[in-house]
Amino acid sequence: MEGQRRAAFVALVRGDAMAVARVGQLDARVAVDRMRMAVEDGSLGQNALKEDRELLLEVLGQLADPADHLYRQLNLKITPDTQLAYTNTKVLEKPTPLTSGSFASVFALKVENADGVAQDSVFKPLKATEEGWVGKWSGIPMDDPQVAIRNIATLSCAKKLGLDVIADTRLALIDTGRGPLDPDLGLLMERAPGKQARNADADWFKNPAVFAEVTKLQLLDHLTGQVDRHDNNYFIDVGPNGDVKVTGIDNDQCFGKDLLSPSDIRPLRRLPFHGTALPPVIDTAMAAMIDALEDDELHAMLDNQLSDDEVDATVSRLQGLRLHVDQLRSQGLVIEPAQWADPAMQARFTAQNSYIGRERTTHQVF
Ligand SMILES: Nc1ncnc2c1ncn2[C@@H]1O[C@H](COP(=O)(O)OP(=O)(O)OP(=O)(O)O)[C@@H](O)[C@H]1O
Numbered sequence: 001m002e003g004q005r006r007a008a009f010v011a012l013v014r015g016d017a018m019a020v021a022r023v024g025q026l027d028a029r030v031a032v033d034r035m036r037m038a039v040e041d042g043s044l045g046q047n048a049l050k051e052d053r054e055l056l057l058e059v060l061g062q063l064a065d066p067a068d069h070l071y072r073q074l075n076l077k078i079t080p081d082t083q084l085a086y087t088n089t090k091v092l093e094k095p096t097p098l099t100s101g102s103f104a105s106v107f108a109l110k111v112e113n114a115d116g117v118a119q120d121s122v123f124k125p126l127k128a129t130e131e132g133w134v135g136k137w138s139g140i141p142m143d144d145p146q147v148a149i150r151n152i153a154t155l156s157c158a159k160k161l162g163l164d165v166i167a168d169t170r171l172a173l174i175d176t177g178r179g180p181l182d183p184d185l186g187l188l189m190e191r192a193p194g195k196q197a198r199n200a201d202a203d204w205f206k207n208p209a210v211f212a213e214v215t216k217l218q219l220l221d222h223l224t225g226q227v228d229r230h231d232n233n234y235f236i237d238v239g240p241n242g243d244v245k246v247t248g249i250d251n252d253q254c255f256g257k258d259l260l261s262p263s264d265i266r267p268l269r270r271l272p273f274h275g276t277a278l279p280p281v282i283d284t285a286m287a288a289m290i291d292a293l294e295d296d297e298l299h300a301m302l303d304n305q306l307s308d309d310e311v312d313a314t315v316s317r318l319q320g321l322r323l324h325v326d327q328l329r330s331q332g333l334v335i336e337p338a339q340w341a342d343p344a345m346q347a348r349f350t351a352q353n354s355y356i357g358r359e360r361t362t363h364q365v366f
C-alpha cells in the first residue's frame with residue numbers, strides 16, 4: 001500500500017493508538033508497543049488476512065520509530081552530521097508558529113542544548129521535494145533537494161573557514177502540534193539575534209564591524225554557491241556595547257552543481273538569483289582564511305555529503321575566490337581590519353558587488 005491510501009491507513013492506526021493511550025492513560029509510545037504485542041500474540045487482528053496483519057505491524061513499527069521512516073522519506077543519509085541531535089525530550093518550550101514563509105512553516109521553541117543550556121531556537125520541518133525555488137536554476141534537483149545536507153554543509157564550510165556567520169544547525173524530531181506519534185523531522189537552528197537586514201537600522205550600514213561581518217557572510221556564500229541570500233535571509237545584531245553579529249538563515253539553496261564561478265550567485269542572464277558579484281574589498285584576516293583552505297579539505301568535508309559534481313563545483317568556486325583575493329591584493333584592496341571605517345573603502349561597495357552595498361542602496365545610506 002502506497003501514497004494517499006497508506007497515509008490514510010497510518011492516520012487511522014495512529015488515531016487508534018492515541019485512543020488506547022487516552023483510555024489506558026498510557027504514554028502514546030507505550031500504547032503503540034501494547035498494540036504491537038497484541039497483534040503479535042494474536043489478540044488483535046485475529047481475523048485479518050496475514051498480509052493485512054503484516055501491514056499493521058509495519059505501520060505500528062513506523063509509529064514506534066518515526067525517525068527511520070522520515071529519514072527514508074527524505075532520502076537523507078544518516079551520518080554523524082545528520083543524526084538526530086534533538087527530540088521532544090529536549091524541548092523546554094513548545095513550538096509555536098513563528099511566521100509562515102512563502103514555502104515553509106517555521107516554529108519558535110526553546111530547547112536544552114548539548115551543554116544543558118536553554119537555547120532560543122527555530123525549527124523548520126523538512127520536505128522531500130521543493131518547488132518555486134530560484135535554486136532550481138543553479139542545478140539543485142527539485143525532486144530530491146537534500147535541504148538538510150545543504151544547510152549542514154554550509155555550517156561545515158563556515159566553521160572550516162572560521163567565519164562565525166551561520167547559526168548552529170542540527171537535525172531534530174519534534175512534535176509541532178499534531179501529537180507525539182506524528183512528529184516532524186526538521187532543522188533546528190539557534191534563533192538569530194537582532195533584525196533581518198531588511199528591517200535593520202539604516203545607521204548600522206555605516207558601522208565598520210557590520211561591513212566586515214556582512215562581507216564574511218558574502219564570501220561564505222560565494223564559496224557555497226548560495227543563491228537565496230536576500231535581505232530577509234540574514235540577521236544583523238548590534239549590541240548595546242557595539243558588538244556586531246551577523247547570522248545567515250535559510251541556508252537551503254546552495255551548492256548547485258552548475259555554479260562554477262564564485263560570482264555566479266548574482267542575478268545574471270535573467271536568472272533571479274539573490275546574490276551579488278564578488279566584494280570589492282576584503283580584509284587581511286578574510287584573505288588569510290581563503291588562502292588557508294585547501295581543495296583536499298573541501299573534499300574531505302563534503303565528499304560524503306554532496307554529489308561529486310556539487311563538490312567539484314565548490315572546489316571550482318574556491319579556486320575563483322583565490323584568484324579574486326590575488327587580484328584584490330595586487331590592487332591594494334586587501335585592507336587591515338581597522339580600515340573598514342574608511343569612507344573611501346566603504347564607498348566602493350555597490351548594490352552590484354556586495355550585500356552591504358545592496359542594503360545601503362535599499363536603506364538610502366549615502
Ligand atoms: N534561525 C532563525 N532565527 C530567527 N528567525 C528565523 C530563523 N530561521 C527562520 N526564521 C524566521 O522565519 C522566516 C522563514 O524562515 P526561512 O527563511 O528559513 O523560510 P522560507 O520558507 O524559506 O522563507 P522565505 O521563502 O521567506 O525565504 C524567516 O524570514 C525569519 O523571519
Ligand SMILES: [Mg+2]
Binds near residue numbers: 233
Ligand atoms: Mg527565507
